[in-house]
Amino acid sequence: MKWFKNVLTFTLLVSVMMGAFGALAQDGGVLRVGMTAPVVLDPAQHSNDPETALNRAIYDYLVEVLPDSTIGGNIASDWTISDDGLTYTFNLVEGVTFHNGDALTSADVVYTFNRLQEVSSPAISLLGEFEVSAPDASTVVFTLASPNADFLYGVAARQALIVQDGEDQPNVLGEGDAAFENFNGTGPFILTQFDPGARAVFEANPNYWRGAPALSGLEFIFIDDAVAQVDALLSGELDFIFKVPIAQTDRIEAADGVSVVNVATSQHPVIRLRTDEGFAGADARVLQAFKYATDRDALNDILLQGRGTVGNNDPIAPVFTFFYDDTVENQTYDPQRACELLEEAGIGTYEGTLYAPNAFEYADLAAVLQQQWAAACINVDIQVTEEGLYYDFSNPNNYFEVELGITGWGDRPSPQILLQQAYIASGIETGFNESRFSDPEVETLVEEARVTTDNEARRAIYARISEIFLERGPIIVPYFAPLFGGLRDTVQGLVMNPFPGSTDFRTVSIGG
Amino acid sequence: MSLTSPQPPSAAFRARPMFLQQFVSLFRQLVRTPQSLIGMALVVLFVLMAAFGPLFAPYRFDEIIRGAARLAPSAAHPFGTDTLGRDVFSRVLWGAREIILLPTVTTILSVTFGTGIGLLIGYFGGVLDDIVSRILDSLLAIPALILALVILGTIGASSLGIVIVVVVLYTPIVARVVRSATLNLRSAGYIEAARLRGESTAFILFREILPGVLPALVVEAALRFSYAIFLTASLGFLGLGVQPPSPDWGRMVNEARSAYAQTPWALWAPSGAIALLIIGVNLLSDGLRRIFRYEGGIG
Numbered sequence: 189m190k191w192f193k194n195v196l197t198f199t200l201l202v203s204v205m206m207g208a209f210g211a212l213a214q215d216g217g218v219l220r221v222g223m224t225a226p227v228v229l230d231p232a233q234h235s236n237d238p239e240t241a242l243n244r245a246i247y248d249y250l251v252e253v254l255p256d257s258t259i260g261g262n263i264a265s266d267w268t269i270s271d272d273g274l275t276y277t278f279n280l281v282e283g284v285t286f287h288n289g290d291a292l293t294s295a296d297v298v299y300t301f302n303r304l305q306e307v308s309s310p311a312i313s314l315l316g317e318f319e320v321s322a323p324d325a326s327t328v329v330f331t332l333a334s335p336n337a338d339f340l341y342g343v344a345a346r347q348a349l350i351v352q353d354g355e356d357q358p359n360v361l362g363e364g365d366a367a368f369e370n371f372n373g374t375g376p377f378i379l380t381q382f383d384p385g386a387r388a389v390f391e392a393n394p395n396y397w398r399g400a401p402a403l404s405g406l407e408f409i410f411i412d413d414a415v416a417q418v419d420a421l422l423s424g425e426l427d428f429i430f431k432v433p434i435a436q437t438d439r440i441e442a443a444d445g446v447s448v449v450n451v452a453t454s455q456h457p458v459i460r461l462r463t464d465e466g467f468a469g470a471d472a473r474v475l476q477a478f479k480y481a482t483d484r485d486a487l488n489d490i491l492l493q494g495r496g497t498v499g500n501n502d503p504i505a506p507v508f509t510f511f512y513d514d515t516v517e518n519q520t521y522d523p524q525r526a527c528e529l530l531e532e533a534g535i536g537t538y539e540g541t542l543y544a545p546n547a548f549e550y551a552d553l554a555a556v557l558q559q560q561w562a563a564a565c566i567n568v569d570i571q572v573t574e575e576g577l578y579y580d581f582s583n584p585n586n587y588f589e590v591e592l593g594i595t596g597w598g599d600r601p602s603p604q605i606l607l608q609q610a611y612i613a614s615g616i617e618t619g620f621n622e623s624r625f626s627d628p629e630v631e632t633l634v635e636e637a638r639v640t641t642d643n644e645a646r647r648a649i650y651a652r653i654s655e656i657f658l659e660r661g662p663i664i665v666p667y668f669a670p671l672f673g674g675l676r677d678t679v680q681g682l683v684m685n686p687f688p689g690s691t692d693f694r695t696v697s698i699g700g
Numbered sequence: 701m702s703l704t705s706p707q708p709p710s711a712a713f714r715a716r717p718m719f720l721q722q723f724v725s726l727f728r729q730l731v732r733t734p735q736s737l738i739g740m741a742l743v744v745l746f747v748l749m750a751a752f753g754p755l756f757a758p759y760r761f762d763e764i765i766r767g768a769a770r771l772a773p774s775a776a777h778p779f780g781t782d783t784l785g786r787d788v789f790s791r792v793l794w795g796a797r798e799i800i801l802l803p804t805v806t807t808i809l810s811v812t813f814g815t816g817i818g819l820l821i822g823y824f825g826g827v828l829d830d831i832v833s834r835i836l837d838s839l840l841a842i843p844a845l846i847l848a849l850v851i852l853g854t855i856g857a858s859s860l861g862i863v864i865v866v867v868v869l870y871t872p873i874v875a876r877v878v879r880s881a882t883l884n885l886r887s888a889g890y891i892e893a894a895r896l897r898g899e900s901t902a903f904i905l906f907r908e909i910l911p912g913v914l915p916a917l918v919v920e921a922a923l924r925f926s927y928a929i930f931l932t933a934s935l936g937f938l939g940l941g942v943q944p945p946s947p948d949w950g951r952m953v954n955e956a957r958s959a960y961a962q963t964p965w966a967l968w969a970p971s972g973a974i975a976l977l978i979i980g981v982n983l984l985s986d987g988l989r990r991i992f993r994y995e996g997g998i999g
Contacts, residue, residue: 415958435783435959442961490769490784546939552784552955555945559764570943577853585856 216392216403217698219679222417222426223689225385225410229359231349232309237430237689238408240346243359244690245390245406246287247349247373250278250297250328251340253601253690255451255683257507259340263292263350263374263397264328273335273641276343280326284374284397286352292374294322299353301330314605315342335639337646338604346690350374376401376694385410402681402697421446421674427698428679430688432672434492434549440674449673452497453599453686454505454606457550459557459664462591464624468538469591472660476519477529477538479664481564482557483521487666490556491549499665502657503597503606504650506668507686510643511603513651516658523564530565542568543585543593545578550594553666568592581619588622595622599671599686603650607634611661623662630656730987739983746977750800753793761794762786762945770963780965782956786945788969795947795970799977802859803928806866810928811921813867814874819905819913821875822882833879836872844869844931845938852940859942862935869931870924877920881913888912915992922985926978933974949974 223238231243249262261267264278284292301320304311317333332339342348351358352372360370361382371379374397377390390406409426411417417429418436422443432440437448461469461478468474484498497506498518506512519525530538538561544554551572558568577583587595600606608615612631615621630653637649657663673684680699685691730736758776759765769785771777779788817836821829848865855861885891886909894904935941936950944951949970956966 415960433958435962439961486766490764490766493769551939551944555762556764556784558945559762570945571856572939572943573857574853574939 216401216696218405218407219403219693219696219698220407220409220425220427221693222409222411222420222429224412226388230307231351231358232304232307232311232347234347235310237687238410240687240689241408241691242388243346243349243373244375245377245693246359246371246375246379247351248284248375249344249348250350251344253341253344253685255685257509257601257686259344263297267340269641273337273639274332276330276332276339278328278330278343280328281397282326285395286372286374287378287393288352288369288372290352292350293325293353294328295325295353296350297328298322299355300348300350303351303356304348309345309347311342311345311347313609314338314345315348335641337638337641338602341602341605344601346687377406396694398694401694403693406693418674421676427676428673428682430671430673430684430691432674434495434672437672445677447675447677449675449682449684450495450670451673451684451686452505452507452668453671454503454507454597454603454668455599455671455686456499456503456505456597456665456668457548457553458503458595458597458622459666460593460595460623460662462622462624463626463662467591467624468535468540469623469662471533473529473533474535474538475660475662477526477533477564478561478566479519480522480529481526481561481566482664482666483560484518484664484666486521486560487553487556491553492667492669496667496669499667500654500658501661501664502654503610503663503665504603504654508603511647511650513647513654516651516654518658521560523560526564526566536565538566538568540568540592541571541590543571543573543578543587543590545575545587545594545596546572547575547596548669550596554594588619593622601687604634604637607653608638625662627656627660726991729991730984733987733990735983736987736990739980739985739987742976742980743984746796746800746973746980749793749796751797753796757787757790757793759787759790761791761947763790770959773965779969780963782952782963782966783959788952788966791947791952792949792969792973795949795952796973798859798942798946798948799929799932799950799974802862802932803866803925806863806870806928806932807921807925809863810867810870810924811874811917813871815878815910815913815917817871818875818878819882819909822879823886823901823905823909825883825886829879833876836875839868839872840876845934848931848935848940849938852935857940857943862932862941865935866928866931870928874917874920874924877916878913881916882909885909885912919985919989919992922981922988926981926985929974929978929981 221241223241226238226242228234228239229242231247234240234243250264251259251267252262254260263281263284265281267276267278269276280294286292298320316336316339319331321329323329355370355372357370361367362369368379376393376396378393379388380391381389387410388408392401392404394400411420414431414433415436418432418439420426421429422439440446440448461467461475463469479501488494488496488498500516500518504512506514530536542554542557544550554570554572558570561568571585573585578587580586581588587593597606609620611621611625612634613626616624633649633653637646640646640649671686671688673688675682678698680697681695682691730740763786765781765785765787768781770783771781773780777787777789779792781787817832821832847869851865851868852861891904891908894908932941933950936948937954939951939954941950942948952970953967956963960967
């Protein structure tokens with residue numbers, strides 16, 4: 189009978205140990221996040237929040253943008269920039285392994301960044317021209333064609349997730365047992381189940397190099413309707429949702445056990461006039477008239493219930509703390525002055541169509557603007573177009589072609605990106621400079637800012653750009669919108685990123 | 701009962717044009733049943749609202765009252781205000797015009813076109829009937845909303861776009877109904893007689909056959925009207941209808957939907973109005989159907 193006793197003891201011991209491990213693994217709980225369904229999964233090509241959230245759970249960056257818009261190390265522990273600003277040297281952390289057990293080396297990083305170039309990833313617009321090499325297994329060197337003050341933001345671009353050397357089908361679903369072998373990152377979570385359009389389930393990576401996450405797992409539940417997401421949060425099906433419509437925040441505030449979280453962002457609608465030959469905005473007086481005709485405080489009050497930050501005439505948002513100059517002033521609301529300016533410009537009363545995408549509160553924004561402008565000699569009809577169609581170049585009245593339109597600009601980590609994309613001549617060809625704005629002085633200043641690494645000097649350049657935009661810029665920024673999320677009170681350690689898909693779930697835990 | 705078997709219209713309307721006297725008799729028959737009476741009252745109410753509503757509206761439909769956003773219903777704002785501070789009561793009153801006018805126009809157009817086509821192919825039959833009927837069938841096979849999305853996506857969302865969509869969708873339905881009614885009458889004795897008398901085709905079609913298909917047509921028109929209201933409101937809801945700040949009821953429902961926790965009244969008022977109007981039209985068309993003993997109609 190002794191052998192029996194031994195077996196019994198052994199079995200008991202094993203089950204106790206398993207129980208203990210099980211309890212350990214269960215400690216942090218599973219965080220259930222509601223979001224719209226991701227479509228493009230390729231790390232180098234994805235763009236929207238759920239896609240980023242999925243990738244970020246699985247992969248790591250070389251360096252990353254922290255919630256306060258500064259750059260922090262990730263699998264690069266530190267880096268140095270040469271004096272001429274042309275060489276960036278990154279030192280990699282030791283002991284980083286992929287989910288398949290292979291160790292990460294500099295070759296993986298080189299492969300990743302070369303792949304970004306090969307597939308023309310959106311990250312390239314920030315990275316510019318560069319070459320990447322690996323002098324040894326734990327060092328990566330980037331050589332730039334010309335100085336680029338935002339190069340680190342490029343290295344930290346949402347698409348610059350480190351994949352394994354030779355992985356040419358990242359995030360492509362496989363067959364049977366190997367279904368997730370292409371979802372092979374070094375990140376804190378491992379994908380264990382993926383139903384497109386329904387859910388993605390992850391378990392914590394016990395060998396994560398920064399220590400296993402506090403959570404035992406993550407679950408992304410795909411719900412496309414924003415109101416349904418709030419319902420699911422309130423009914424206890426979800427722990428965290430982001431991009432909550434402002435009209436829904438009251439419901440979350442009124443409910444027990446859940447709270448509204450909010451974060452300032454650089455996301456903003458742009459009200460813009462085309463400035464090229466033959467369009468009304470070619471005359472700076474007309475641009476001025478629209479600025480005087482727009483009551484930004486009222487827009488912020490009516491559309492965002494006063495929770496946004498009133499904007500100026502340029503895309504430099506208060507969240508760009510180093511670069512924002514809060515002494516820049518706007519035109520005050522003065523319909524009389526607007527009429528005079530239009531009279532001077534020989535237009536008298538502006539008649540036209542205001543185009544807007546059917547997204548966020550932009551249709552309402554158009555309706556309120558129509559009212560404000562009617563008092564200032566500007567009569568517009570409104571044409572609201574489905575968002576996809578509005579940004580589709582095959583539509584003759586797309587955002588890029590119309591004379592007067594509202595465009596949504598999402599959060600960017602640096603003002604330089606916005607200025608380079610949309611407000612210099614080169615942006616006309618790439619389809620971002622919708623107002624066809626091209627001002628010799630602005631061109632020079634933007635180029636100067638691009639190569640200026642000193643923050644103080646750069647801030648002065650941006651302040652000058654703001655002044656020019658105040659006088660003859662093509663856009664009105666009524667406000668910078670805050671971003672709302674809904675969070676269950678038992679969730680701890682969650683800091684919502686201004687780009688919510690980039691929120692780091694590694695340090696999140698669920699308490700009692 | 702299928703459409704192809706001859707349906708004798710009730711005595712008062714057999715193969716004769718409707719005269720005033722008959723209209724009065726129709727009205728009498730309608731008010732006799734409470735359902736039809738209610739239906740008629742509702743329809744009349746909404747038509748009056750469309751005609752005179754804006755005169756009684758305390759505000760313009762697009763007027764944003766500063767500092768009055770999200771107010772609950774009160775004496776000053778009977779249906780409250782929406783998230784932007786617009787008076788919902790005024791918007792519903794103004795919106796009646798759109799939702800009555802557009803379906804009226806589209807119903808008249810699709811009934812006119814449908815009747816013309818139906819009479820022609822029903823009377824002449826043969827290859828013409830085969831070809832046109834197949835074209836109509838293929839149009840009928842396309843789901844309404846998909847066709848609407850394609851058309852409005854191409855020509856842009858506007859009132860004209862809605863008219864085109866609804867006419868394209870409903871003309872084939874009306875044409876089919878008229879065609880089957882015509883088929884039944886084509887071989888009737890009095891048509892034969894007219895032909896032998898040497899009457900012109902136009903005379904036979906419009907003076908002999910048309911009165912015979914009129915009962916079916918009246919019921920069909922009432923049905924089309926109620927479907928057209930629903931479709932117009934649906935398109936407005938989907939953002940494909942008339943443009944903001946128009947007080948289109950469907951659009952109002954959509955705008956109020958995401959804010960229903962804050963301003964439920966802004967959702968109730970337009971949805972209630974749509975529901976009442978459609979119920980009214982349906983009760984009325986049911987009454988007509990009963991009187992004409994007509995059982996056809998295609999959803």
